[in-house]
Amino acid sequence: xxxxxRVVMVCALGMSxxxxxxxxxxxxxxxxxxxxxQSVSAQQIxxxxxxxxxxxxxxIAPQVIFKRRSIKAMAEPRGIIVQEIEPTIYGMVDGxxxxxxxxxxxxxxxGPVG
Numbered sequence: 018x019x020x021x022x023r024v025v026m027v028c029a030l031g032m033s034x035x036x037x038x039x040x041x042x043x044x045x046x047x048x049x050x051x052x053x054x055q056s057v058s059a060q061q062i063x064x065x066x067x068x069x070x071x072x073x074x075x076x077i078a079p080q081v082i083f084k085r086r087s088i089k090a091m092a093e094p095r096g097i098i099v100q101e102i103e104p105t106i107y108g109m110v111d112g113x114x115x116x117x118x119x120x121x122x123x124x125x126x127x128g129p130v131g
Contacts, residue, residue: 022053
C-alpha cells in the first residue's frame with residue numbers, strides 16, 4: 018500500500034473516542050499498517066475540509082448514528098467509505114476489532130494492504 022489508511026471517527030464531542038482511537042492505532046502498528054486516525058465531533062464533520070484533509074473511511078460512533086444520512090450524503094460522492102461502529106466495539110474500547118473492520122472495508126475497495 019502506498020501511503021496511509023486515513024480514518025475519521027465521528028462521536029458526540031470528538032473526545033470520548035480518544036481511548037478507542039489509541040487502541041485502534043496500536044493494533045494497526047502491531048500489524049504493520051500505517052493508520053492515520055482522528056476523532057471529530059458531529060459538528061466538526063459537518064464542516065470538514067475533505068480537500069485539505071483527504072479521508073478513506075469515516076466511522077460513526079453509536080451515540081451519533083442519527084447523523085449517518087447527512088455524513089453519507091457528503092462523503093460518498095467523494096468515494097469515502099462510511100460505516101457504523103458496533104456498540105460493543107465502542108463500549109469495550111476494542112481497538113483490535115475496530116482495526117479489523119477498517120482493514121476489511123479498505124481492502125474491499127482498494128485491494129490488499131501491503
